[in-house]
Every structure is written in C-alpha cells, then in structure tokens.
Amino acid sequence: MRRVLAGLCLSTCLCAGLFFARRTSADDIAERAHQLHFSSIVLDTHADTPQRMLTGTFDLGNRDGEGHIDIPRMREGGLNAQFFSIFITGRTLGPPAIQQALDLVRQNVQQHGKDLALATTAEEIRRAHAQGKIAILMGIEGGHMIGNDIRMVRIYRQLGVRYMTLAHFYNDEWADSSTDKPAHNGLTDFGKNVVREMNRQGMLVDISHVSDKTFYDALEISKVPLIASHSSVRAISNHPRNMSDDMIRALTAKGGVIQINYERNYLSEEYRTALAAVAGDVSRMEEKFKKECGDDNVCIGKAEIKLEKELTDAGKLPHVSWEKIIEHIDHVVKLVGPDHVGLGSDFDGADMPDGLQDCSKLPKITEALLRKGYSEEDIRKILGGNILRVMAESERMSKELQSAP
C-alpha cells in the first residue's frame, strides 16, 4: 500500500513539474516502468539471506518484519533471480561446514518448490522465469572457504555454487582483501591457479572485497569476464570496497560487470566520512561486533543496523536516499556504457538507504532509470541481462577449457 502511495506522489509531482511538456505523461512512465520491470529478469547477485537460514527459525515463505528478502516481498518487488551468498567465518570448520550451508539453501529452495527453483546456468534462470518461479543461485563469499584446497572449487561448483568472491574483509591465504593489510601483493601463485580452475569449472570470479592489486591480477589471469557481485563506485564514495573508474574501465574492457551495492557506506561519501569519523573503518567495526556476537553473523548484522540507526537518529550520520543507487548506476553507464552494470544489493548483509528498505522496492529503480531517459533495452540489461551475458560466456568458456587436453 505504501508503495502505491509513494508511486502516486512521485507521479503527480513530476506531472506538475513538467506541465505535460513531454508527449508521454508521467503516469505513462509509471505504467511503462511497471510493465517493463515485471516482464524482465531481475537478477540480484548478492544477498546474505543464508545467514538468516542458519538461525534455523527463518522461513523464506513468510513475510518478515526484519531483513530484506522473503518470497512475498520478492514477488512484490519483481525480484526473480537471486544469488544467495554463503559466508562461513571459521577456517577451522572447513568444507564440511560449507557443504552444510549449501544444503541448507537447497533445502529452503526445495521446501518452497512452488515459488523457487535452484538454478546454476543462465538457461536455468530463463527457464525458471518462464515458469513464473524465482531462480535461486549460490555464491561463496570468501576464498578462505576452500580451505586452501583447489579441489573444493570443483566440489562446490558441483554442489551448485556459481561464483566465488576471492577474499572477504580479511586476506585469505592466497588473495589480499581491500580492507586488510596487503600480505600477498595481490594473488599468490596458488591464487592464480584457483582463478584458472574457477574458469574451467564455470565458477564466476567475483572481485568484490578484494584489493586493487588482487583485482588486476585476477583480471590478467582470468579467461572469463569478472564480476564485482556487490561493489559500488569509488568516484562517488571513496571506499576501498568500491571500484575506481580505472578499475571499472579495465573490468568492462574484458566484458565484466559491476553490480551496484546498496550499502549506505558505499553509496554516499558524506555518509562514509561521517561513519569513519564515528566508528572507524568497516574492519574495525567488524572487530567490535565480532567480540559481542562471536560467529553469529545475524547478530553482527543486527548490531550494525542498530548502531547505525542510533547514530543516524543522533544526527551523527546523514540520511542516504535510495536515489544514490541510480547515481552509481548512471556513473558506470556514462563511463563505460550500459552493458557493464547490474544489481548486487547486499540485501540482508548491509544497511539499506532510505526508500529501498527491502526488495519490494526494486521497481523504483526501473522507474527512475526510465525517467532518466534510459531505453527499455538498456534497463533490461541493467536489471539482469548483463550478468546473464557473463554467465553464458563463463559457461561457454568452461566447456572449451574442459574439452582441452
């Protein structure tokens, strides 16, 4: 209901502003946006919802007062393809624990087989879409989860994992993170072999979180376009987790895609500087919450949201509008064209901007892009077409590499 009212308000404001100067009225645009959004494959490459599954009480089928993703809200927001990211902290738990988390996602999908379908290829996403189902995919967020064993790349791929982020907030033993002190000068030799094996297996190489040097190393090694599953633009918010214009150019010159992250800290420079002033950098905050919560990532997430809300209410942190997302998308499009940007919300793992509280609000992105004058074709690319293209390319290259002697 609120969504409809918000839409109406926006339409009337714009109508008044334009005085019908254009041939298409604002109401036509809203209608077109709705039509376009709900007929597109809307593919989000990063959500941390598995953390909520790990609590054992979460049910994807119920509309939830907390968090950003569940089936009712995905339906409402036209979100029909979602990568669930698997993140397990401990090195010690190793592959058996990851295997368990993957099974948990698969079980959740199976429980809701009427709404969800597990997908691992571009073709399977299209098939799910044609059946009116939401495609669920899996990514692994952090190379530490292979336990320094390249065989696990193959095992995880076989278990349905389609991308791996090379590092998380900390360096792993073969790749430097953007939020840790460099220890390897990018990728180690083993790290490069991991990338090669990922290419062979059709596992997308995700360079979100990694250091700039790791990114350039991966770019050089990989035979398949890279993805940044949830990263934003450093020219707008100067955070090491975001990508510089040079990096974006280099990524896209090799066919890759940057999937914009909705985290306030990555969207807004004003917010970032204010947050840095009050709480230090992200890794320091993580340390603090880790002490409080141990390995309970849902607890850490809640602590982050609570702290940030308190700080925002106290006026120490600025409000960040969802329109910042559009600014980031538009920056990339102006820089490299419409073929290299997509959506990587970080739902259930980040603090959302005002106006995009959860996935039900996604149609606003389509409408805003349409109002900005983007063509329907370009919007479809941003919503999902671009990442589908990279997936298909990775699948093609995997076949080619596997058939090589």
Add this chain to the structure above:
Amino acid sequence: MVRAILWAGACVATGVLLAGAMKADGVSERARKLHFSSIVVDTHDDTTQRFLDGKFDLGVRSSSGSIDIPRMREGGLGAIFFSIWMPSKITGPEAVDRALIQIDAVREQVRKHSKDLVLATTAAEIRDAHKQGKIAALLGVEGGHMINSDLGVLRSFAALGVRYMTLTHSGNDEWADSSTDKAVHNGLTDFGKDVIREMNRLGVMVDISHVSDKTFYDALETSKAPLIASHSSCRAICDAPRNMTDQMMKDLAGKGGVVQINYHVGFLSQEFRDAEKTNPELNKAISAEVMKRCADNEGCQLIEGDRLTREYVEQGNLPRVEFSKIIEHIDHAMKVAGIDHVGLGSDFDGANMPYGMEDATKIPKITEALLQKGYSEGDVKKILGENTLRVMTEVERVSRELNAGK
C-alpha cells in the same frame, strides 16, 4: 573400443570355421560374443584409493592391481562403481572432508579420460554410455560413518553423483551395526531409519554389504526401494559374517533386491577362511609387511595385501582358491534367491582375488563358465548387469514417486 570391434570382427570370421573353438584364455566365441554385447556392471571396486596419491593413471595399463581402462576394455567391463572409502574409525568433519576429496578424485579421473569414461548416475546413463562405447563410472560411498550423522551430507553426496551408500563398513557407525563389530544399536537406530528414508527419496541405493544381520532386516523393513548387497557372497558356502545367509538372500530377493557376489578369497572359500583362522600369525605377518611397504597409503595397502596373500598361497601357507568358486556362489545365490537377484561385486583393488580372476581382463571367464553350466544367454545377461540395472531403475522410480508426493 577399436580393439573390441576388431576382436568381434575376427570372432565372427573364425567362428564360422571353428565352431565352438576356444581361445587360449578359455573363453569360447559364443561366450565372448555374449559378454561383449552385454552391459557388465561391477558394483564394488576400491581403485579410488589408488587415485589419491596423484600418480596413478587409470588410462595406463598397470602391472599391479586389477583395474585400469585398458584392462576394463579387455574384460568388457561396461560399468563400475568406484568406492568412496576410509576406515570406520575416521569420523566427523574429517570423514566428510576426505569423502569429498575422494569423490573429486574419481570425477577428475573420469574427466581426464573422457574418451573412455563417462560419469553415470542412472541406469539410462549407463545404457547411453554403453551405446557410445564408453565405460560408465559410478560412485558408491562405503560406510555411513562418512555422513557425520547429517542428512545434509548425504544429500550433498547424492548431488555429487553418489549412487549407493553402504550403511556401515567394518565398524559400527553412530546409527547402524556392522557385521564385524559388537552390536550396539540392535540394527538401525531411529536416525538410521531416517537415513534409509532420505536415501530412498534421493534415489541413493541402500547397500547392506558389511552390515549386521539385524541392520539388514531393519533396512529391508524400512526401505521403500529394493536393497543391494554391493559386494557380499553366500554364507552357506563360506561362513563369514560379511556373507549373506540363504534366508537373508531370499528376503532380499522378496523385495526385489540383488546380491552382487564378492570375489574375495576369504569370503569365497571356507577352506581359506579356516586356514586364516588357524594361522592368525600369517595375517599379522601380512599386515606388518603391508604397513612396512605402504605406511598409511591405503591404495598401496590394498594392492600389497593382495600381492602378499598370493605369495603365501604360492608358498603353500594358505590354500589356493580358484575363480570357479565365484561361479559356485553365483549358482548358489541363483538357486536360493532366483535368477533375477544375483550380480557382480568384485571388490577389485580392495580384496584378495582368486586364481584366474586376477584382474578385470578375466571377467569374460564368468560368462563362459555360466554358459557351460547351462545358463541361458538371457540369464547370463541378468547376472552380468541387467539385474543391477533393474534395481537402479526401480530406485529411481521410487525416488520420483517420493518427491512427487512431497
């Protein structure tokens, strides 16, 4: 494959002239023709252990062990279950980890030799492989200890292509009693029964080799799909707890299952078993020598164990067991359980092979021996593989049905 086709061609040509003539290997043209046109399925093979050192290459004819691609081709072996195995004492996350690594090792061998091998998980895929002239490789997990009491691990194994799981190995696991350990669960625990149900749903065959008699009966009662005994022989001939009694085989068959005869001399021959029992020092000496040669390399242990046992036999310290004992077990199982309920589960590369069945090249002799015994060609085909394929198809049907009912 080229070689097989040439052979077949030569057979047809000479067969006309020399009707019933026999090659030096003792396999008649008729048997050869039947054997090489049949799908020969072996449900248990331990070669996986040899993959783990990273040196063994399945594509190269090896002078040790029983299995490699050239010898499988020569013996007309069309489908083989590679066993994922580690001793019962390895449990918990370590067991899961090691199982995943072994699964990967098998999958990699298949990938490296994709001209000869193809990974199969269904009966239809085995038949497809056969049509393409490829050997179907399948995966079986030998021991429930590897799932770490977690149905999620079982599901992951299934997703990775595992097509059967033996409920225990030599020791009990947390939810099932083994035939060679002291009973602690009185068969299957409640969780163990849940494991069976989940296996049924996933289409993973329930393998009752190694388990205690009570575990077998519990599994038989719980399972909605036929069971297999992937590598067990007849207790009426050789009184080992690992073998099945006549009654067990009848009950297994009554629910559509198959016993796949194990070629291990200690399970084939009472005489051999008695000799081992009366000379426990021999086994100790073999074990000590194996450890000396192999340390903790399990692939080496299995191969050297077989080699050393053979040496003791040559020296006259253990009785010589002929491959014809396999036929005796097949024939007994056939008479007790029926022609539709017997198959082959060699235990190659994991056991001590009888004389005349040293490796996969010798398998056509089984076909020859069964024909000589008067078995019809159709019946021989059933034993060679069709019975196992039938069970697989039925397990797949039950799985579909259970999933549809969800």
